[in-house]
Amino acid sequence: MTINLEIPRKFKPLVGQAHTVATEVFRPVSRRYDREEHTYPKELDFLAAVIGGMSDGGGAGGAGAVGSRDSPSNGSAPEGSRNGSNLASALSIMELCWGDVGLLLSMPGQGLGNSAIGAVADDAQLERFGGRWAAMAITEPEAGSDSAAIRTTAVLDGDEYVLNGEKIYVTAGERAELVVVWATLDRQQGRAAIKSFVVERSNPGMKLIRVEDKLGIRASDTAAFSLEDCRVPKRDLLGDPKIQPKGGFAGVMQTFDNTRPLVAAMAIGVARAALEFTREKLAEAGVEVDPDAPPHSQPAAAAELLDMEADYEAARLLTLQACWMADNRKPNSLQASMAKAKAGRTGTDVCLRCIALCGSAGYAETELLEKWARDAKILDIFEGTQEIQLLIIARQLLKKTSADLK
Ligand SMILES: Cc1cc2nc3c(=O)[nH]c(=O)nc-3n(C[C@H](O)[C@H](O)[C@H](O)COP(=O)(O)OP(=O)(O)OC[C@H]3O[C@@H](n4cnc5c(N)ncnc54)[C@H](O)[C@@H]3O)c2cc1C
Secondary structure (H helix, E strand, O other): OOOOOOOOHHHHHHHHHHHHHHHHHHHHHHHHHHHOOOOOOHHHOOHHHHHHHHHHOOOOOOOOOOOHHHOOOOOOOOOOOOOOHHHHHHHHHHHHHHHOHHHHHOOOOOOHHHHHHHHHOOHHHHHHHOOOOEEEEOOEOOEOOOHHHOOOEEEEEOOEEEEEEEEEEEEOOOOOOEEEEEEEOOHHHHHHHEEEEEEEOOOOOEEEEEEOOOOOOOOOOEEEEEEEEEEEEHHHEEOOOOOOOOOHHHHHHOHHHHHHHHHHHHHHHHHHHHHHHHHHHHHHOOOOOOOOOOHHHOOHHHHHHHHHHHHHHHHHHHHHHHHHHHHOOOOOHHHHHHHHHHHHHHHHHHHHHHHHHHOHHHHOOOOOHHHHHHHHHHHHOOOOOHHHHHHHHHHHHHOOOOOOOO
């Protein structure tokens, strides 16, 4: 089998467009919206049209932009192998995050909730919610990594569900038009009873408690909500309203098979920004980097850069593999977690090691490298932390259930 590591020709225009957005729109305002946390980056509004164009080219740019309608859980067998929308999304996300992760996460219409809607909405729901910006609210004060522990309840009352609980750390929660809320129909029945509901941000039962001040991705808003007798039409429950003891929760979790590689792609974009910057600084300092010479025959800084580039390539290839598998409807949970674990850690490591190599140019606010290091950290936390990815990988390799290996 031959492996072609080039970007597929059909995606080159998309990657070029994303790179232009990163260079011309994101980078020039990157520092500004890092300093002015909570100010809406109005430059993003006009990008909505561009995103539409990019979607036509095979995939959009935002976090969770693609639903798992292309995933292994859906549809019939593929006809041959293809490079599809997951791969396109990952490639454009890498470019856009080379520009700015926080701004990518703030792009209208590209929320994680859009991914959940894309994955499980029926045709009528797609009609109602398609094209609207949807955030995703899973995390609660008592439920982070263990999403099966959520306490928010949903009780059917006539034609409406009544939701009560608290949600924290909702990316784009303040700015999005919709929030996909995870709630349980019956806590006694465990994970099988967890369902997701599309809630209008304007719903009076959903109250914004606060917007967080953060270490990184400061251009992106992160909201906390309380749900107080929040009434949601019955038809806005996503997926099967019945509690299915087998497979129900696994279905919800499959959204992550598509979104984790996209978060990995974000980390790869930041890592590349840091590596390119560092390579330039080393060149200015007269350090020559020779990829063909053994590390011990080169200056220590050059060997360090090559070492980081090898990690970066490994993370990138794992990510492309996970996306390609999703596009070809191959089960990819293992590869999605491997990509997320490797890229999440590589993004953080690379940025910090680049700061070490660049010295004051790496640490000062005169350059963006210190900001990239702050931005990169979240990519090893949300959509499942480093430890949780390793746990998922171990379970799969050892053929253990979540009850066997906690
Ligand atoms: C900026 C930001 C944006 C976010 N956006 C969203 C969003 O849009 N929607 C959403 O629902 N959530 C979002 N989150 C929440 C995020 O997904 C959680 O923070 C994450 O899943 C970890 O949960 P936790 O913070 O409760 O940590 P905990 O689950 O309490 O974990 C704390 C530490 O313990 C480790 N740990 C936990 N369990 C295990 C275990 N079994 N084995 C080994 N180690 C373990 C974790 O890896 C971590 O290091 C966001 C968070 C942040 C900071």
